[in-house]
Amino acid sequence: MTVKIKEFPGTSLSEKDFDEGKILFNYDELKGEFAWDTGIAIGSYLAALKEGLILGAACYTCHKIVTPPRTVCEWCFDPMDEYIPLLDTGVVNTFSLCYVTWDVQRIEQPEIPAVIMLDGASSLDSGPIMGGIMHKLGEVKPEKVHIGMRVKAVWKPAEEREGSVTDILYFKPIEN
């Protein structure tokens, strides 16, 4: 360079250039609709959620129980075809207090996404794996949330469940 090069290309535009019509542009919307098959492992997972259960997949060769379930063990590449219910309680491994939505809208009350290590799955202590899932926390003041907090799933009423990760509304702290 940057010593030898004096001029760099690239022209910076501002929002104002668009608002004032100084720039020609082509606006279009892309529309795509999809219906994703859930497959064997996740299909079983979703069916169990509808029944109020969280499934893990086990490999007895590798002594691992992981969630969400899958059909192949990432360590030995053999089938992981035994699905067993875990508990709907666990520990907050990490969390965030998020003040923006997925499409960058500001919100006053933060969403509290978290990674929750479910009871009954393999833990960090048993190797480089944990039975963690991403979900949200609720019924808790943001300032009270902490790593290591014990939590329990709050489910939708059985008749409203549809076989989705949102059949769990959120996880809430377990009262001591």
Add this chain to the structure above:
Amino acid sequence: MSMRKVAVVGAGMTKFVRRAQETPKELSWQASRMALQSCELTMDDIEAVCLGTAPDAFDGVHMNGEYLSDGAGAWRKPYMRSYVGGGTGVFVPIQGWYHVASGLFDVVLVLAEEKMSSFYPHAQAAFLTIFDHTTERALKPNLLWIFALEMNRYMTTYGISKEDIARVSVLHKHNAAKHPCALLGDADITVEDVLNSETLAWPVQRLDVSPVSDGAVAIILAAEHIAKRITDKPVWIEGVGWSLDTAYWTNRDLVYPRYVEYAARQAYEMAGITEPRKQIHIAEPYDPFDYKALHHLEGLQLAERGKAVELYISGAAALDGDMPVCPSGGLLGVGNPIAAAGLMKIAELFWQLRGEAGDRQVAGAPRRGVAQAWGDLMQVGTVVIMGR
């Protein structure tokens, strides 16, 4: 393994801007042309072209490789796009490297381009589709979530303060103030400014984050016998490595980037590096967020786990320190047009190792540097070692 030596012999880049007037093709051509001119070559000298660009969703153009191909000078040549998410910018020179090291080609153009401003209203929303459509997307996740979750896990595990992490953002933006292509260089920014910026997803605040940007970077690679004819200051690619960890990111402890360690060990072994902290003189770890630079310095074995921040506290990470980190200004300062940002780090090592980095030139005539990028859902590590 019998491999030919490969050198970087030229480099060029556009300014990184929030929104460029130029199209992706035009940015690509500008960077490529500049790289060619920097080593007095023409497109006729280029035998193959390697392109790196990140998700098609930003451009709204499927088959973005084909779309960019005239700006890349690719027509009537062997041409291929590689893609490993945010790791692409440091992977595409690896692709170029094996094209040349294998003996297949003597001179290759490596180009990385990203234009993120076309996505409305904000490129952030395009990231929704990187999450698993069935098990995660139903929760309407924000890309910030995974960074915030990882940052919290990292800082809480080791008891690192937000004040200390903010030092990373401050140093990189200071360095970027000396980079002629930087979007967010700021010679006056302080730790307080970072701590007072808007909280997006605690613990992540606005000034902890790199800006979405438009830009392009290109380099020229040449086999040894050609490189020595082109320049008396070739910068050699001494080692490369890349690795992918489990895509079930909630099944890993986010405290440590194992995939960076695996990629780094592969690259160090190839380069004959046994003591990276002594043998590496400049580090350009991937820094889309300030804590990520720390995380990656640890994965690169340039600091003990949980101790990378001490490089910043002690001053070792500064331009005149023992281990300058992101002398370019990094993604936090120069900007983050995803694939181009990674290749910018390679270009920075090229200029630094030739002593051509101007006001940003690090002290002590460095002989060797490492550049690293990271991507996908937090599981790809790509590493390149360069030396003179």
